[in-house]
Amino acid sequence: MNKKKITLKAEGLVGGYGGMNILNSIDIEITQGEIVSIIGPNGAGKTTLLKSIFGLIELKKGNIFLGEVEVTNQSPQNMVMSGLSYVPQERNIFPTLTVKENLDMGAYLRENNLKESMESIFSLYPVLNEKRNQAAGELSGGQQQMLAISRGLMSDPQFLLLDEPTAGLSPKLFDETFDSILKIKELGIGILIVEQNAKKSLKISNRGYVLVAGENRLTGTGESLLINKEVANLFLGGQ
Numbered sequence: 170m171n172k173k174k175i176t177l178k179a180e181g182l183v184g185g186y187g188g189m190n191i192l193n194s195i196d197i198e199i200t201q202g203e204i205v206s207i208i209g210p211n212g213a214g215k216t217t218l219l220k221s222i223f224g225l226i227e228l229k230k231g232n233i234f235l236g237e238v239e240v241t242n243q244s245p246q247n248m249v250m251s252g253l254s255y256v257p258q259e260r261n262i263f264p265t266l267t268v269k270e271n272l273d274m275g276a277y278l279r280e281n282n283l284k285e286s287m288e289s290i291f292s293l294y295p296v297l298n299e300k301r302n303q304a305a306g307e308l309s310g311g312q313q314q315m316l317a318i319s320r321g322l323m324s325d326p327q328f329l330l331l332d333e334p335t336a337g338l339s340p341k342l343f344d345e346t347f348d349s350i351l352k353i354k355e356l357g358i359g360i361l362i363v364e365q366n367a368k369k370s371l372k373i374s375n376r377g378y379v380l381v382a383g384e385n386r387l388t389g390t391g392e393s394l395l396i397n398k399e400v401a402n403l404f405l406g407g408q
């Protein structure tokens with residue numbers, strides 16, 4: 170099947186918390202099957218941007234389109250129905266539920282093909298299959314992160330928004346996480362990823378956006394940003 174790839178496009182996003190704006194006119198876009206990185210210093214507004222796209226924060230200005238359809242300021246539930254999934258910075262698993270129960274929870278807005286999704290997740294992360302009946306709280310940190318990503322995949326998204334998936338993981342687990350993100354891309358899903366490990370993330374990215382103080386500072390292909398002097402000075406020093 171050769172379905173047309175959809176683009177998620179955010180234009181001129183302005184928003185924040187209460188009266189204070191954190192995002193000051195941000196533009197960003199990603200097409201299915203792409204990996205796009207958002208990098209920037211602490212407090213730049215990266216998490217706020219993902220939350221705003223997913224409908225967790227109301228936008229004061231700007232538009233979000235999924236293909237031709239406008240989805241600005243839709244509820245997170247509607248965003249899930251429209252094909253978006255969000256994996257927050259804090260690992261959001263239910264520690265006392267089993268691995269399988271956690272995955273079932275990720276699919277609560279869906280009706281069909283659950284078995285197929287679960288099987289494709291288990292082939293992505295075989296260890297989750299081995300531990301499917303174990304409490305999620307007993308998994309290692311890396312496995313909990315795999316589970317959080319997998320839970321996001323259970324809604325069968327077209328786009329996955331990942332906030333710092335490698336936070337707190339060992340370098341070996343970084344690599345495993347990035348490998349699995351590449352496999353998710355192969356499924357035709359667009360992955361919008363916020364990362365502190367800017368170099369590793371840009372290496373696997375089609376494109377990247379550098380945010381500073383709630384504004385687009387630089388945009389380009391992953392490769393062009395990797396060799397950009399300003400990016401190197403700002404974010405890649407010592408890595």
Ligand SMILES: Nc1ncnc2c1ncn2[C@@H]1O[C@H](COP(=O)(O)OP(=O)(O)OP(=O)(O)O)[C@@H](O)[C@H]1O
Pocket residue numbers: 186191209210211212213214215216217218
């Ligand atoms: N719930 C909130 N209420 C008020 N201000 C907030 C809230 N969450 C974040 N902020 C502020 O918004 C700004 C941007 O925060 P955000 O979490 O989006 O940054 P970030 O780029 O994700 O940073 P980090 O790299 O530390 O994760 C910061 O100044 C932060 O203090």
Ligand SMILES: [Mg+2]
Pocket residue numbers: 215216217258332
């Ligand atoms: Mg953040």
